[in-house]
Amino acid sequence: MLIPKKWIIIIVIVMCVMLVSFIQSSQDSNEVDMTIAQEETTVLEDDSQVEQGDVQKEWLVDIKGAINIPGVYHMKEGDRVVDVIETAGGLTDDADSYQVNLAQLVYDEMVIVVPFQQENGEVSSVDMTIDQDKIRINHASVDELTVLPGIGNAKAQTIIDYRDEHGPFQSPEDLLNISGIGEKTLERIRDDIMVP
Structure with a gap:
């Protein structure tokens, strides 16, 4: 039995429509996949930048003089002299805190010498930092x-x-x-x- 010509035309049209729909859905799927991949890449880049930005420099600071626990301490970039003093157990009762710049930023290999008060009320001649003339x-x-x-x-x-x-x-x-x-x-x- 021969299939009428009009049915053949209808079948061809239906197949073309299905083929076009399939191609469009594949392209949409690829675009979605590409968008997701781009978003994941952006998130990974942001995470790596955050991780790199979180890395802080670590400095060694030597503190001595009128301090409860003198020694060499690991400090971070942005720490100040007051942070080193707190880490070292604080000042002793006979420390002269007026001679120390508590707000000064610390740096690697810094030496802090906290002066003692003299019995007559005068401050000892110990400077806060070595090489202060430079x-x-x-x-x-x-x-x-x-x-x-x-x-x-x-x-x-x-x-x-x-x-x-x-x-x-x-x-x-x-x-x-x-x-x-x-x-x-x-x-x-x-x-x-x-x-x-």
């Missing part, structure tokens, strides 16, 4: 840097901008990377600076 270029302000020979306000600001952009100086020679600071300037200030 400028710590990784922590110095514009005013502190301008004390150095040949360093004016503009150069001091350039040093701070470079430090903010590239991170702490690793050696005095890193100053040579700054425009306007050459070998002669470095030699003039070398004995007056400290890294870190």
Whole structure:
């Protein structure tokens, strides 16, 4: 028995419609899969950035003098002298806290010497930090840097901008990377600076 021509046409049309529907649903499914994959990638990237951002520098700080438990302590970036004192058991009764900048940010290899009060009420001559006569270029302000020979306000600001952009100086020679600071300037200030 022969199938009428009109039925053949209807069957072909139905098959074409089904084929087009199948292709469209496959494309939609692929787009959904791609969107999900992109979202997962974004989430993974965000997580890795958070993990990397959570990593904090750890610094060793030596605290001594009028302190209950003197010693070397592991501190984090952003900690201050008051945090080190608390970690070290606090000040002794005869400590002179007025001679200590409790708000100062700590840095790696920092030495804090808390002075004792003298019996006559005078403060001992122990300084809070060693090498206090040197400028710590990784922590110095514009005013502190301008004390150095040949360093004016503009150069001091350039040093701070470079430090903010590239991170702490690793050696005095890193100053040579700054425009306007050459070998002669470095030699003039070398004995007056400290890294870190």
